[in-house]
Amino acid sequence: MKRIVILGGGYSSVWCYRAIRRWMGASARITVVAPFREHVFHGFTGEVLEGGLKPEMLVSPLDEVIPRAERVQGWATAVDPDRRTVTVEWQGETRVVSYDELVVATGAQDRIDHLPGxxxxxxxxxxxxxxxxxxxxxxxxxxxxxxxxxxxxxxxxxxxxxxxxxxxxxxxxxxxxxxxxxxxxxxxxxxxxxxxxxxxxxxxxxxxxxxxxxxxxxxxxxxxxxxxxxxxxxxxxxxxxxxxxxxxxxSTVPVIPGLERFQEPDGLLAVDECLRVTDGVWSAGDVAAVRRRGDRVPKEALWAIRAGTTVGRNIARRSRRAEARRFGFRGLxxxxxxxxxxxxxxxxxxxxxxxxxxxxxxxxxxxxxxxxxxxxxxxxxxxGRRLPVAVPVVTGPIPRPNLVGLAGGRSRAAALRDQAAPDRVAAEQPRRAAGA
Known part of the structure; x- marks a missing residue:
C-alpha cells in the first residue's frame, strides 16, 4: 500500500486527495497534515463582508471533505526527501510521518511583514x-x-x-x-x-x-x-x-526546512511540467512555481484545483508504472x-x-x-434574496440588519458619519424637520 502524505488543507490538497482516492482506491493510504480542522472557501468573501452570508457558510470540516484520509493536525516543520519523512509539530509535540509520495500544497500567507505596522x-x-x-x-x-x-x-x-x-x-x-x-x-x-x-x-x-x-x-x-x-x-x-x-x-509562501534547494528565488518550489519537485515529492497551488509556456500561472483557485488533480492522477499513474503527464490546463x-x-x-x-x-x-x-x-x-x-432579472443599477447600500438603530431609524454608522461632517448635518437639519 502506497503511503501518500499531503501537506495542507486547501484547494490543491482536497482535489489531490479526491483524484488519488478515485484512481487508486484502497491501494493508497492518504495522510493529510494541516494545522486547521477546516477548509475555507474564499470565493464569497465579499458577500460575507457585505453582511449577507455568514462566515461559517464558507467553512467545510476537513473530516467531511476528505473523509477517508488520516488527519494529522500540526505544522510541517521539516522534510527529509532522502529518508522520505516529514516532521510535524503541534502544541509542543513532535511527530515524524513517513511517506512514499509527498505532496506539498501548503498554500500561501498574507504578505504583511514588509510594510511597517x-x-x-x-x-x-x-x-x-x-x-x-x-x-x-x-x-x-x-x-x-x-x-x-x-x-x-x-x-x-x-x-x-x-x-x-x-x-x-x-x-x-x-x-x-x-x-x-x-x-x-x-x-x-x-x-x-x-x-x-x-x-x-x-x-x-x-x-x-x-x-x-x-x-x-x-x-x-x-x-x-x-x-x-x-x-x-x-x-x-x-x-x-x-x-x-x-x-x-x-501573499508569501512559508519555507519548509529540507526543501530549500528546490526553491526559486522568490521562495516558490520549482516543479517540472508534471508538477514534480524531485523523486517522490510533488507540489501544487500557491506554493508551487507552476508554469505554462514559460509563464507563471495565476495564483487562483481554479488553477490550484486543476494542479492538485494533476498531481493526484500522476501519483496514481506512477503507482502503475506509467509515465506522469504534464499539467495541461489552459485556464478559463x-x-x-x-x-x-x-x-x-x-x-x-x-x-x-x-x-x-x-x-x-x-x-x-x-x-x-x-x-x-x-x-x-x-x-x-x-x-432567498431578490435576484435580478436584468443588469441592475445599484444606487444605494444593501441594508445591514445587524446595525443597531438610533432615534429616527438611523444607524450608529450614520451617526458617526454625521459627526464627521457637523457643518453638513447642521445645514440639513431644517430640511429634515420639514420632512424634506
Whole structure:
C-alpha cells in the first residue's frame, strides 16, 4: 500500500486527495497534515463582508471533505526527501510521518511583514478566522459614537491597501455594506485597478464605474509606506486617518526546512511540467512555481484545483508504472464581482455581460465548493434574496440588519458619519424637520 502524505488543507490538497482516492482506491493510504480542522472557501468573501452570508457558510470540516484520509493536525516543520519523512509539530509535540509520495500544497500567507505596522494594525483575510475577526472589529466600530469630530472621521474611514481582484471586491463589498455611512478608500500602487487587466480599457472602465457606484474612493499610483493605529502614511508624506486598514497586498509562501534547494528565488518550489519537485515529492497551488509556456500561472483557485488533480492522477499513474503527464490546463478566465447581478468577467478572453459574468461566477464557485452541504446552504441563501432579472443599477447600500438603530431609524454608522461632517448635518437639519 502506497503511503501518500499531503501537506495542507486547501484547494490543491482536497482535489489531490479526491483524484488519488478515485484512481487508486484502497491501494493508497492518504495522510493529510494541516494545522486547521477546516477548509475555507474564499470565493464569497465579499458577500460575507457585505453582511449577507455568514462566515461559517464558507467553512467545510476537513473530516467531511476528505473523509477517508488520516488527519494529522500540526505544522510541517521539516522534510527529509532522502529518508522520505516529514516532521510535524503541534502544541509542543513532535511527530515524524513517513511517506512514499509527498505532496506539498501548503498554500500561501498574507504578505504583511514588509510594510511597517501592517501586522500590528492591519487586517488580513486569507487565514482561517480573519474574516470573522474583521467583522467583529467593524461591529465594534459601529457601536462607538465618538464625541470628537476628528475621531468620528477616523472611525468612519476604511482603507483597503492593494487593488487586485481581492482588494477590489473587498472594497466594493464594504461600500455596499455601509453606503455613504463610511468613507471607503481603495489604494493601488499602479495606474489602474486589477493590474492583470491594465491594458483592457473597456474592462478598466467597467471596474472603475462599479467602484464608483459602490461609493469607493480610488487612489491610483499611490504607495503606502507605514500603518499605525490611526491610519496610513503615504509615500508623498500625507496621511489618511482610518480606524480600519485592510491588507490585500498579495501573499508569501512559508519555507519548509529540507526543501530549500528546490526553491526559486522568490521562495516558490520549482516543479517540472508534471508538477514534480524531485523523486517522490510533488507540489501544487500557491506554493508551487507552476508554469505554462514559460509563464507563471495565476495564483487562483481554479488553477490550484486543476494542479492538485494533476498531481493526484500522476501519483496514481506512477503507482502503475506509467509515465506522469504534464499539467495541461489552459485556464478559463477571471472575474471580479461588485453586487448581485454585477460582475466584470472574461471567459476564454471574451468579456461577458455583467449579469452573465455574475451568474457564471456563482455557478463556478458552487460547483467547486468541496462540501455539497455548504454549497446547498449558499444556494438557499441566494434564492432567498431578490435576484435580478436584468443588469441592475445599484444606487444605494444593501441594508445591514445587524446595525443597531438610533432615534429616527438611523444607524450608529450614520451617526458617526454625521459627526464627521457637523457643518453638513447642521445645514440639513431644517430640511429634515420639514420632512424634506
Amino acid at each position: 501592517l501586522a500590528e494594525h492591519g487586517w488580513s483575510l486569507r487565514s482561517p478566522g480573519r474574516v470573522e475577526a474583521l467583522l467583529e472589529h467593524l461591529d465594534w466600530i459601529d457601536r462607538q459614537v465618538p464625541e470628537d469630530a476628528e475621531d468620528a472621521r477616523r472611525a468612519t474611514t476604511i482603507v483597503v491597501v492593494g487593488a487586485g481582484f481581492a482588494g477590489t471586491e473587498v472594497a466594493a463589498a464594504l461600500g455596499r455594506r455601509y453606503g455613504d455611512a463610511r468613507r471607503i478608500v481603495l489604494i493601488s500602487g499602479s495606474r489602474t485597478v486589477v493590474p492583470v487587466w491594465q491594458d483592457k480599457r473597456s474592462l478598466q472602465d467597467r471596474l472603475q464605474r462599479n467602484l464608483r457606484d459602490a461609493g469607493v474612493e480610488l487612489l491610483t499610483e499611490t504607495r503606502v509606506v507605514a500603518v499605525d493605529e490611526h491610519g496610513v502614511e503615504l509615500g508623498d508624506g500625507s496621511r489618511i486617518e482610518a480606524a480600519t486598514v485592510v491588507s490585500s497586498l498579495g 478566465g477571471t472575474v471580479a464581482a461588485f453586487a448581485p447581478g454585477r460582475a466584470v468577467a472574461m471567459l476564454w478572453g471574451i468579456p461577458l455581460p455583467q449579469l452573465v459574468g455574475w451568474l457564471v461566477r456563482g455557478a463556478f464557485f458552487l460547483w467547486y465548493m468541496p462540501s455539497r452541504r455548504t454549497a446547498l446552504s449558499i444556494v438557499r441563501w441566494t434564492l
